[in-house]
Amino acid sequence: MMDTFRKTGPPSALRVEAAGLRWLAQAQDGGGARVVEVVAEGEGWLETELVQEGRADPTAAEDLGRALARTHAAGAASFGCAPDGWHGNGWMGEAPLPLHEPDEDSPGTWGAFYAADRILPYLPDARDAGAVDEEGATVIERCARRVADGAFDAPQPALVPGPVARLHGDLWSGNVLWSARGGAVLIDPAAHGGHAESDLAQLGVFGTPHRDRIVTAYDEVSPLSDGWQERVALHRLHILIVHAALFGGGYGAQTVAAARRYA
Known part of the structure; x- marks a missing residue:
């Protein structure tokens, strides 16, 4: 019998999380990354399988890179689209x-999409939190204008069949569990249609173990577009400005520093 884990919270947040997990799980039959299984859900609660955690190892990291490439290759209809079965906004x-x-x-x-939906919506709260001052806000707005104009648009990795990849959307190290039985299991997505480079960039924000091996293995099966290394900080800008809006502090300075590179 499967061991399970139950979490509680705002009903809409848990329902969109469940929809995102199921959407990402659709890619598993094609070799996509393993995601935690949804067991049951109700008003204000979500039950998933319980992952007994072990330690990350290089082989598991490489396997994750190859599997994540196939998850992204499952594609999505449009930039910013919700996972199947969900209507409305989500949560990060x-x-x-x-x-x-x-x-x-x-x-x-x-x-x-990235400028309008992943950068600018969080700037007012980051300013209200005192994390970003007027000068910093000007830098972020200038960056957003260049992004919106397409200055940094780039093709998806080679396996992605269309313009939009299927993203986990919040792929920092805490949302990658290393199973004691072997392999990585992804949890807590903010799933949507986006650019595959965003997931890969987020893996480096808080130090995912063996990230270099993850990215190298990914690139071997689904080569990344030229110049992807120069876009890493830009694809991290979303997770940074969300943290600046929620927590203030040094996240604001990190956000402005990243934006300045592209402004």
Whole structure:
């Protein structure tokens, strides 16, 4: 019998999390990354399998890189689209996450989506928290304009069949569990359609073990676009500005420093 874990919280946050887990799990049959299994859900609670944690090792990290490439390759209808079965916005921690209805006819562009939905919505709260001052806000806004104009748009990795990848969306180290039975298991997604480089960049924000091996293995099966290394800080900008909005402190300085590179 499967050991399970039950969490409680805002009903909408748990429902979109469950939808995201199921959407990401669709890629597992094609070799995609393993995600924690949804066992049951109800109003204000979500029950998933319990992952007995072990230690990360290089082989598991390489396996995760190859599997994550196949998850991204499952694709999505449009930038910022919600996972199947969900209508409305999502959550990234306690921060609202703009999501849209899937639109295969008009997938949009990464730059326009990223500026409008992943950078600028969090700037007012980051300023109110005292994490970003007027000068810093100007830098972030200038960066966002360049992003929206497409200055940093780039092709998806080679395995992704269309313009939009299927993302975990909040892939920092705490959302990668290393199972005692072997391999990585992903939890707590903020799943949406986006650019694959965003997931890979987020892995480095708080020091995921063996990240270099994850990325190298990923690149071997799904080569990344030229110049991806120069875009890493830009793809981290979303998670940084969310942290600046929620927690203030030094996250604001990190956000401004990242934005300045592209402003």
